[in-house]
Ligand SMILES: Nc1ncnc2c1ncn2[C@@H]1O[C@H](COP(=O)(O)OP(=O)(O)O)[C@@H](O)[C@H]1O
């Protein structure tokens with residue numbers, strides 16, 4: 001068990017800088033998820049923590065010890081790769097026991113630890129198989145088992161579920177979370193899937209283009225995104241963004257959308273004419289009398305809920321309502337937008353106001 | 354169906370050539386191996402004599418010696434080529450200045466005809482005037498004479514083979530190394546393996562099929578070397594480097610004892626098959642489950 005500290009870390013490949021001073025504090029036993037779009041540098045950061053990539057600048061410490069110049073094998077970490085990286089010529093049991101064998105652990109002890117990890121992951125009957133004889137889900141479990149057997153100070157996961165089908169992914173998500181609750185080992189988990197991040201993390205680090213956009217608890221990010229990027233990235237379906245300008249009407253501050261609509265907000269002093277981005281999550285919009293008039297373009301019923309794509313003035317907006325909703329494209333509907341649910345961002349920088 | 358027929362027609366020339374130049378001669382050699390046939394002997398007819406040719410072989414001291422030196426040659430040459438080839442392949446996995454140039458130079462021996470390779474090495478090792486004996490004597494005071502010293506002659510046939518064929522090994526092993534996935538190696542680093550542990554536990558098992566294929570090819574080739582060695586040592590001194598092919602050619606053909614020669618060829622083929630089979634059973638089969 002250990003805490004991990006990433007202090008102003010930079011990464012350059014030749015002349016190309018892909019990481020611009022990233023700092024993250026990970027407490028002992030925390031489940032931290034690095035999330036962001038593809039190419040934002042999540043894997044690179046994880047690999048620097050693992051010691052597979054040299055650190056161009058800054059400092060990474062694990063358990064209070066600076067590890068910049070420590071070999072991967074001496075960092076007391078275990079990693080699960082997206083490709084699983086199983087040894088193709090070793091059986092499941094040999095794969096799981098390899099690290100211990102290298103350490104010179106007695107045969108009996110290796111067998112006991114492998115058996116224990118296999119029992120946790122329900123791999124007992126597969127120990128004599130070779131990786132190519134396993135399904136994708138089973139390989140994924142073997143990769144996890146191999147990490148568990150190590151009993152490391154920190155687990156590093158690089159998109160471990162992205163090669164699984166949707167159903168299995170959900171099941172494994174739960175399983176990994178349970179595993180963390182049982183082992184209480186620090187986990188750094190990389191994913192591009194915000195749902196994975198939201199459901200699993202104690203703390204989420206949102207990254208973009210080699211920078212940290214925001215760090216916080218899942219619901220914290222959901223409620224108080226610090227800019228439009230985080231606001232749009234966290235939550236599904238994505239937050240609606242409507243460009244407009246602040247103005248005052250009848251003594252109340254509203255956003256006058258460029259598309260024409262007047263959007264109510266709360267708790268902001270009007271700086272007349274300031275360009276802003278108005279954000280509202282689809283699930284916070286309701287349909288009912290007395291709201292803003294919008295025109296339906298497309299309906300997507302999923303059974304439990306209905307997603308409504310509509311036009312508010314000239315701006316597209318989408319809303320999600322529980323239950324069925326009956327309307328035809330072109331119909332006029334009335335959108336209820338609670339002002340306290342609205343987010344306001346600066347029109348130029350995208351930062352939260 | 355039609356396209357299938359067209360396919361066979363397109364294959365036909367290849368199959369015909371294979372049949373005429375490969376399979377027919379082989380069957381003919383097999384046939385001759387069981388006959389007494391000396392066209393210039395007392396009885397020029399082909400007379401069936403059962404396994405007599407093979408029985409003769411067992412008591413033929415020169416033949417047994419030839420087998421022994423051939424095996425020695427094959428084992429030393431191929432083993433060295435694999436080891437050196439592996440290191441060169443690892444070297445070419447890295448970036449270094451002049452890599453492209455060095456790699457090209459290094460592959461050149463492959464395109465040189467064996468007879469030319471033999472001539473080159475003959476020139477280089479000619480006692481007292483060749484560049485190697487000359488400088489060995491000049492710089493270290495060592496007397497190298499492949500015409501007189503059996504061990505030296507043997508050594509130089511091995512070195513020549515290494516010089517000629519290591520590039521082939523390098524290229525196949527390089528291809529194998531380049532095709533390996535990168536993740537298991539990073540995983541092994543994280544698992545705590547040192548460089549040598551990674552080599553023995555990960556790299557070697559993963560390129561084992563390529564190594565074995567290369568060993569098969571090289572061994573079969575080495576066991577039937579003729580022209581290079583003939584140019585370099587002529588099989589001498591004495592019979593020290595008279596490998597099987599050379600033995601057939603130097604001892605059997607001049608006596609036009611073709612039935613006997615055919616029997617030797619069959620035995621050489623058999624030996625090669627047995628060696629490859631043993632390698633396969635020993636190294637590939639037990640691991641096959643995983644690959
Ligand atoms: N070996 C490399 N050489 C050059 N650029 C690289 C290398 N590896 C990654 N990058 C660049 O670094 C950035 C971050 O990559 P990566 O960490 O893999 O992203 P992510 O895992 O978030 O999808 C990308 O822009 C990628 O092109």
Ligand SMILES: [Mg+2]
Pocket residue numbers: 042043044159
């Ligand atoms: Mg990645």
